[in-house]
Amino acid sequence: MSEGLLLAAGTAVWLGILTSISPCPLATNIAAISFISRDVGSARRVVATGVLYTVGRTLTYVILGALLVASLLSIPALAMFLQTYMNKALGPLLVVVGLVLVDVIPLRFSASCGSEKIGRWAQSAGVWGSLPLGMIFALAFCPVSAALFFGSLIPLALDAESRVALPSLYGIGTGLPVFVFAVLIGLGAQWVAKAFDKLTQVEKWARRITGVVFLAVGAYFIVVHLFGAGE
Numbered sequence: 001m002s003e004g005l006l007l008a009a010g011t012a013v014w015l016g017i018l019t020s021i022s023p024c025p026l027a028t029n030i031a032a033i034s035f036i037s038r039d040v041g042s043a044r045r046v047v048a049t050g051v052l053y054t055v056g057r058t059l060t061y062v063i064l065g066a067l068l069v070a071s072l073l074s075i076p077a078l079a080m081f082l083q084t085y086m087n088k089a090l091g092p093l094l095v096v097v098g099l100v101l102v103d104v105i106p107l108r109f110s111a112s113c114g115s116e117k118i119g120r121w122a123q124s125a126g127v128w129g130s131l132p133l134g135m136i137f138a139l140a141f142c143p144v145s146a147a148l149f150f151g152s153l154i155p156l157a158l159d160a161e162s163r164v165a166l167p168s169l170y171g172i173g174t175g176l177p178v179f180v181f182a183v184l185i186g187l188g189a190q191w192v193a194k195a196f197d198k199l200t201q202v203e204k205w206a207r208r209i210t211g212v213v214f215l216a217v218g219a220y221f222i223v224v225h226l227f228g229a230g231e
Contacts, residue, residue: 008156008160013172013173014173017173017174017176019174020174021203024142024145025174030185036082049180049182053131055175056129056131057174060166064167075080088221089155091218091219091225093151093224096215098213100143106140117159138174144207153166
């Protein structure tokens with residue numbers, strides 16, 4: 001595997017992790033697992049619930065990403081356009097996403113990541129109800145998660161012409177923190193509050209550092225591919 005593909009793969013996993021630990025998705029994931037696991041009766045079943053919920057979220061991102069990338073690349077005219085102008089468009093796009101991540105461009109909207117009716121149905125379905133619940137909740141994009149998925153992962157996958165691999169790695173990345181919290185919930189609720197507080201602080205700095213990196217890379221792409229420096 002070339003260095004470029006390794007970098008793209010690592011970036012996809014990191015974007016997934018950053019998506020999952022962003023405040024809205026993280027709070028939603030913990031609330032969902034806590035809700036549907038409160039009556040399951042054993043730590044093993046709680047962990048199983050977390051695994052299935054994580055698989056559900058991952059499947060949604062993989063299917064959505066693969067469909068978007070495959071659809072865009074299957075249109076000859078659009079594929080040619082992307083090959084010609086992708087690098088030129090990527091710079092400004094990365095700058096915009098970077099500005100969102102460092103809170104220079106504030107995006108604020110209320111996104112309900114589920115309903116009480118869905119939660120009751122998932123609980124009545126038992127452990128297996130967490131699989132479709134994860135798939136449904138993955139579609140409730142918040143500002144940061146939408147910027148990371150549509151503004152970063154999809155362009156990255158298009159540039160690498162990766163229909164499945166990069167969306168899959170992104171989906172796996174979104175599932176890693178969720179799985180950890182499922183294990184913590186299985187061990188005891190008191191661990192979750194402490195871990196949540198620490199991860200919230202980590203997310204804030206990780207998001208800002210990623211935003212700065214995106215701004216730098218975006219500026220580089222703008223200089224090189226829009227203004228032709230170095231060509």
